[in-house]
Amino acid sequence: MDTSRNKYPVRLLQPLLATLLFCVVASAEAPNSCLDCHSVLDPPLQVTADQFSQDIHAQKGLTCASCHGGDPSKEDQDAMSKGAGFRGKIERKDIPALCGRCHSDSAYMRQYNPSLRTDQFAQYLTSVHGKLRAKGDDKVAVCTDCHGVHDLRPASDTRSKVNPLNVAQTCARCHADAAYMKGYSIPTDQFAAYSASVHHEALTVREDLSAPTCTTCHGNHGAAPPGVSTVQNVCSTCHVFQAQLFESSPHKVPFEAASLPGCVTCHSNHRIAHPSDAMLGTGPQSVCTNCHTAGDPGYQAATQIAQQLERLDASMKGSAEILDRAEAAGMEVSDAQLEQDQARDSLTKSRVAIHSFNPARVQQDVQAGLQSAAKTYREGGAALAERDYRRKGLALSLLAIVAVVIGLRLCIRQIESRRS
């Protein structure tokens, strides 16, 4: 049976069907008259489709109308009519409440991210920013100042302004600007100081995302400076043992009486340098001598603790040196090197224990370190003795080999002279 005639009309219909399908699919994408105009406007009114597509809200299906009202499906002024609920540009003072409308609604937020907190707005109201904002200060930070607007990304995105790696720069935009901060009577060198700190190094050089940035100590939405009496609580969220030792140390009561901020008194706040043993004792870099003078018990304790650490450090250097020599001679000293790690651990523990400001307490860890260092020193010495033993053995063996070679040579000569 010839079927070609039956197929012909179907072939004709194929392009028509494809065109129809394309039209249906194209019309399924909702029109956005906002972007049609705002993508070609000049900044600050410009919002491009590419920019908005990066925004987490756009990715979750929210549109311009979700914040600004109006009807993006209509053209021109109809889209921005009061009848369509158009709110226009959101005033700065209204931004926190507008964001809070969704972000404080746990039932609403649960559908996007069940683990996301919904207390940001409540926290903001308790922050220095929020309080000043409530008093009508229009310069203080609102949500969009830190999070951005129209290309807002989640904090886990390294391009986000609130990603841990970028938070300090985001805060510094206002807090390092002396002109902008004029009138607030707070310093503007925090970012410069923080940039020179051990925390900044850990975060940016070692890329340790758990290292503290501004929000770690000050809070984010509820940002405020930690009080003098509570600063050690902030530090103790990471430096647990130091804080525990400090709590029972002889410094605790006098610091409180003198209104000295715990950890900050010795370590500073933003410019927290890498701590060194030189901060102890009575040397030129000592922080103990800021308060203690020669003869007082604290001065004596500082001297004693510095000497304990110096002794352990010297002992470890001695054992490291002998192990290095043994290793350079090809001796297998990995067990001793493992023991040396224990001495290093004890030194670290001792450096933590100094926050007890009690020489007897520090001595416990120093003693353990000294024992490990002495053990590794003995093992290093034994390895060098073994090296010498091997060399003596080699010398004797070579003498024996030379004697045998000479003997063989004489034997050959004797055999050949006999034959000839």
Add this chain to the structure above:
Amino acid sequence: MLTSVRNWLDERFDWAALTAPLRKKTVPVHQLSYWYFLGGITLFLFGIQVGTGILLLLYYRPSANEAFESVQYIMTRVQFGWLVRSIHSWAANLMIFTAVCHMFSVLFLRAYRKPRELTWVSGMILLFLAMGFGFSGYLLPWNTLAFFATKVGTEIAGQVPIIGRPLMVFLRGGEEVTGATLTRFFGFHVAVLPGITTLLVLLHLALIQRFGISVPPHVESQWKAHPDESREMHFLPNFLLRELMAWYIALGVLGALAALSPWGLGTKADPFAPAPAGIKPEWYFMFMFQTLKLIPAKIWRLDGEVVGILLFGVAGVIWSLLPFLERDGKGRSRRWILGAGIFALAYMASMTVYGYVAK
């Protein structure tokens, strides 16, 4: 005492008749005779490898969890374990060095020529086997360098067209270098390779015994012209005693290397750690490794590395069959082979040095 033992053996096994070929065997004496010692020294070092290898087997454990620790135990706790392991490692390298020197001495003295073609071929296979020993043994301590060198080495083997991938999977015992690779390499190192090598060494020695020691052509023609100038010595005892002297000297060198520079252990291999920078193979693979590094990524439409591997493969086959390429009495082919030998030696030496100097 010695005489009575000899008489006892003679009565039962006709010892005198058994050792007659050796007693009749002679070694030519001329200004280049010292090159004859290289083969014997290589054999001696192979014997050292067998002896020390058996001692290492008493403590070594071929699994990813225990290999490193067992070698560490040998180096630190076992009486003279450090000496046995260091001698095993140093002797392995010296054996390959003396085998390469032996190969080039045979080439330049033209000892491969008729009727000794098969002696050359068996010697070349033994050299390749020695390199196989080196490659498989290198992984056994399961340290970082060995792990990544094996990874790179087996990856290169995987580049061979058609058979490359199955070969790599076979060598690794899977897609990656794991404990299965270690166990496999251990099997190659202590069973497969020693078995084949022993048979080939016996064949090589039998062929040498059958055809005698080669005299360099120019010495041979000189002796033909002046028969009174020809010199030779008995293998037993004259040459053997001299060989013994060479063995003792080799033993002294080995002892000195082991005592003054014990073979290192490194750190235990961590398959999840990134490869350390500047990873390099053993020195005898360096000229190939460096060449593959220098070859452009693409040569015409072909992958540069594949071209390099194929070239080395073809060169290895041609080199092994070199005696068959020299036609009798044709000076041109002799000069070609001599030129190729000088080129190969210069290329291998310069590429090896370059490989160690280059970052």
